[in-house]
Amino acid sequence: SSELTQDPAVSVALGQTVRITCQGDSLRSYYASWYQQKPGQAPVLVIYGKNNRPSGIPDRFSGSSSGNTASLTITGAQAEDEADYYCNSRDSSGNHEVFGTGTKVTVL
């Protein structure tokens, strides 16, 4: 079973803000990274480290962390943000990695 838990699905109105959470004990010690995956495509990195965006990722994507929860926030969601989002981090042992269960974001 996954050690990182995400809500299965969230919806957001166009232009509004949505926060996707990822919970797990290992997040007290390690940062999460976040990946966006659209149907039939490979995942794309959107946030890494404390709150870093790779080149080309819009600044409406941001990350944060508190306690055992990492969050990805999309401020002013666009239609093209509709996708599955996965968090990833080390597991509790610190020796392996694990993905979250994934969150499907629907933009209404």
Next chain:
Amino acid sequence: QVQLVQSGSELKKPGASVKVSCKASGYTFTSYAMNWVRQAPGQGLEWMGWINTNTGNPTYAQGFTGRFVFSLDTSVSTAYLQISSLKAEDTAVYYCARVRVYSRISNYMDVWGKGTTVTVSS
């Protein structure tokens, strides 16, 4: 540009083996580790493990020991995933992804291959 090019789709019978390749270009292959990730149909991402491209030392996630083997050919900047004794439940898309180290407490995957679909069916 930096990219990972994976081999094409495979259709295999149960019990057979398959070898998926992941060819890196645009960067020094041995400077970054490589992760392997599985995605079964309609399911989420699953971390299979990683390989140190400097030493060739692999690390496997629980559930991916025994039939799964990570290997390298650094002369052609290519990582391989071999799966033996294939089962129907191995049907999935397999991704390679370059690992970047952000800090002691964080790494991430910044470049992904497009994925290789492996279908196991009699």
